[in-house]
Each structure stands twice: as structure tokens, then as C-alpha cells.
Amino acid sequence: MQEITDKALIKELLEKEGSVIFFYTPFCQTCKIAERMLHIVTEAKERNSVVYTCNLNYFPWVAEVLGIQSVPALTVIGRNDENRILFAFESVVTIDKFLN
Structure with a gap:
């Protein structure tokens, strides 16, 4: 997983x-648990794509653009603003199904 710290990079990813x-x-404890589960999923799969992580405190405008209402949130950017967002990190299986 790769941390996003650059405004230009996040803008580029939102269009890709x-x-x-x-x-x-x-400071979100649920986010830390969700990140561990996501790490398990990405390590178990030999994914060709990178999963980016983003501290929403640095990019609050992204929450409005994507409709993120709470964290943790996992987003897959789609075409024509058909983005998919997962808010409920119930299990590793749930995350794996969401990403596939």
C-alpha cells in the first residue's frame, strides 16, 4: 500500500x-483494524494494482467529491463517476469480494 501525500497525485487517481x-x-481505531484487514487481502492476492492510502484530514474536499460520509472508506474509482465505496469492513472476505 502506498500513502498519498500529494494533491496532484490524488487528483490524478480520482480521474483514473x-x-x-x-x-x-x-486517531480512528476502526480505521486501523480495517487497514490491517486490507493489508491481509492485498498480501494474499498478487494484485497488479497498487492500493493507495489517504489521510482524509489532509484532503477534506475529497470526501465531498466522492460522497464519503465516514471513515474507514475503501473506494474503487469507476468511469463516469460510478465509484464504488465500502464503509462496512465486516471481514477480510467482505473486502476481498468488494475488490474483485
Whole structure:
């Protein structure tokens, strides 16, 4: 997983179909658990694409653009603003199914 710290990179990813971005805030304990589960999924699969992580505190405008209402949130960018967002990180299986 790769952390996003650059405004230009996040803008580029938001326009690129298939981008996978995990949004969190640093003091959110649920986010830490969700990130561990996401890490398990990405390590178990030999994924060709990178999963990006993004501290939503640095990019609050992204929440409005994508309709993120809470964290943790896992987003897959689609074409024509048909983005998919997962808010309920119930299990590793749930995350794996969402990404496939």
C-alpha cells in the first residue's frame, strides 16, 4: 500500500478508472483494524494494482467529491463517476469480494 501525500497525485487517481484508495483518519481505531484487514487481502492476492492510502484530514474536499460520509472508506474509482465505496469492513472476505 502506498500513502498519498500529494494533491496532484490524488487528483490524478480520482480521474483514473480502477484506482483503489483507502481513506482513514489517524486517531480512528476502526480505521486501523480495517487497514490491517486490507493489508491481509492485498498480501494474499498478487494484485497488479497498487492500493493507495489517504489521510482524509489532509484532503477534506475529497470526501465531498466522492460522497464519503465516514471513515474507514475503501473506494474503487469507476468511469463516469460510478465509484464504488465500502464503509462496512465486516471481514477480510467482505473486502476481498468488494475488490474483485
